[in-house]
């Protein structure tokens with residue numbers, strides 16, 4: 001028995017792959033990207049040979065990989081996921097940004113961006129596996145990446161709960177032993193009898209820095 005619904009239990013992210021050849025720029029949605037090595041930093045991407053972006057990557061060896069975040073709505077996925085760059089300029093009307101290798105991506109709806117060069121291509125029939133050497137990596141927003149399961153939920157229900165990474169603007173430090181409080185409960189909400197776990201002094205001897 002082969003129950004293909006089992007495939008929905010594999011965790012994936014969603015990515016916007018950008019490429020450029022001469023004056024033709026394009027981007028498409030992809031869900032099959034993994035990091036394979038850290039030194040040097042390499043990613044592995046499987047791309048359907050039928051996609052126009054695949055042809056641009058194959059021809060130039062250059063691409064951008066953006067991690068789509070939870071702000072993206074169905075119109076974004078439909079636009080980049082179902083239309084073909086052979087027929088229309090998919091980036092028209094979007095705030096386009098360019099990576100150091102000249103490959104396009106978009107501002108907004110992405111939380112991280114990589115630019116890279118194809119080191120090796122493995123032909124697996126319907127798809128090419130691109131092994132990518134990363135030249136550039138950047139955080140682009142504080143929003144969490146959207147998972148494939150969340151995308152399916154968005155598609156079925158029209159919405160998902162958006163999570164934004166909390167940025168701590170300050171920290172609390174014990175003035176006696178310099179222990180830095182890093183608990184999940186905000187320091188202000190700790191009970192009055194809270195004691196420094198290192199030297200045992202009370203909350204009043206912590207300072208906000």
Ligand code: FE
Pocket residue numbers: 174175176177178179196197198199200201
């Ligand atoms: Fe202390």
